[in-house]
Amino acid sequence: MDPLSEKVKQWLDEGRDPRSAYWQAGLESVMNVFESYLEPGKLIPIQPLEEKDIPVFEKALEIVDLSPNLQAAFLPPSVADKITPPAAAAELQRIDPDKPSYKILIARKEKELRLLCVEISVHAKKFGADIFQAGALLGTYDYTDREECLQSLNKVLRAHIWEKEKWGPEDHKRYTVNWFERVMDLHNGTIAVDTDRSFLHTPTLIKSNRIDAIFMLIFETFRKQAENPDEPLKEKISAIQAIADTNQQTAQCNEMAEKTVFQLLTVMRDCELVDFDSFTDKENKQFKNEFDRTVRKIVNMLTEKT
Secondary structure (H helix, E strand, O other): OOOOHHHHHHHHHOOOHHHHHHHHHHHHHHHHOOOHHHOOOOOOOOOOOHHHHHHHHHHHHHOOOOOOEEEEEEEEEHHOOOOOOOHHHHHHHHOOOOOOOEEEEEEEEOOEEEEEOOOOOOOOOOOEEEEEEEEEEEEEEEEEEHHHHHHHHHHHHHHHHHHHOOEEEEEEHHHHHHHHHHHHHOOOOOOOOOOOOOOOOOOHHOOOOHHHHHHHHHHHHHHHHHOOOOOOOHHHHHHHHHHHHHHHHHHHHHHHHHHHHHHHHHHHHHHOOOOOHHHOOOHHHHHHHHHHHHHHHHHHHHOOOO
16 A cells, blocks of 8 residues: 555544545645655746746746745646546535646645645636645635735745744745745746845844845855756856866856856846945945955856866
8 A cells, every 4th residue: 555545544544534635645646746846945837837827827926935845836737637626525626627727736744744725727716725634624715816815825824834843044045045036037026025034134044244145145046056957057057167278267157156146136136125225335345345255156166066
């Protein structure tokens, strides 16, 4: 018997409603199949999106705010249409089978897995979210339309899905970088964020000041993208590292590092993430020093990999 079947049997033996038990198991199996595609703290489409899917995903990406270790999958109709609750579970039927479904699945893996399933298709007959744990339906939230559903979703996430354990420095770092990547993807400074959890907004989380926070975010964002084999940046770095002439290679590394820092600072300015005009003279001097130091750090990181 596979682990999910064993879980379902245990849930049923404990008196869980078979409808919710089997539906949670089905949703868990979807998350297990696509787990290798997911990234902690980020909403990830589990299949390439069609043109018509992109606005739906971008709207969800703008709003859905995840704590740093949650797993979250965006299911376009090509996948979501095939995932339906048990026919007997009328209360879980949020969209007619012949309509295109858009689902968001979010899993919190702590002592007991907790799973949130959200239907956000404009064709839904009942917009909303259902929360499951240990084969039981813990809660249901219904809304009149997609906009209300999405705008209310973070309240549900914070109350029921966000990690309850104390966050460590790496959690705050991942949360802030993930948020900044969403800002870059959408070029939108109003992306949902908990400013008390973001080290850019609250530098005391990293026991530092706002200038250090700016450049830490730039460096950590670059490092993450540089280490991701699916990012276009990885290919550019490999091309530079393949240059045989050391001087030419170093020059290319410097150019990439300076360009990166400028580009990410421009995003911060364009999206009004940082009030650069409010810097004191002391902060402006520190800014220049940290700019140069961050360029050197990026160059060192690039050359160390050769």
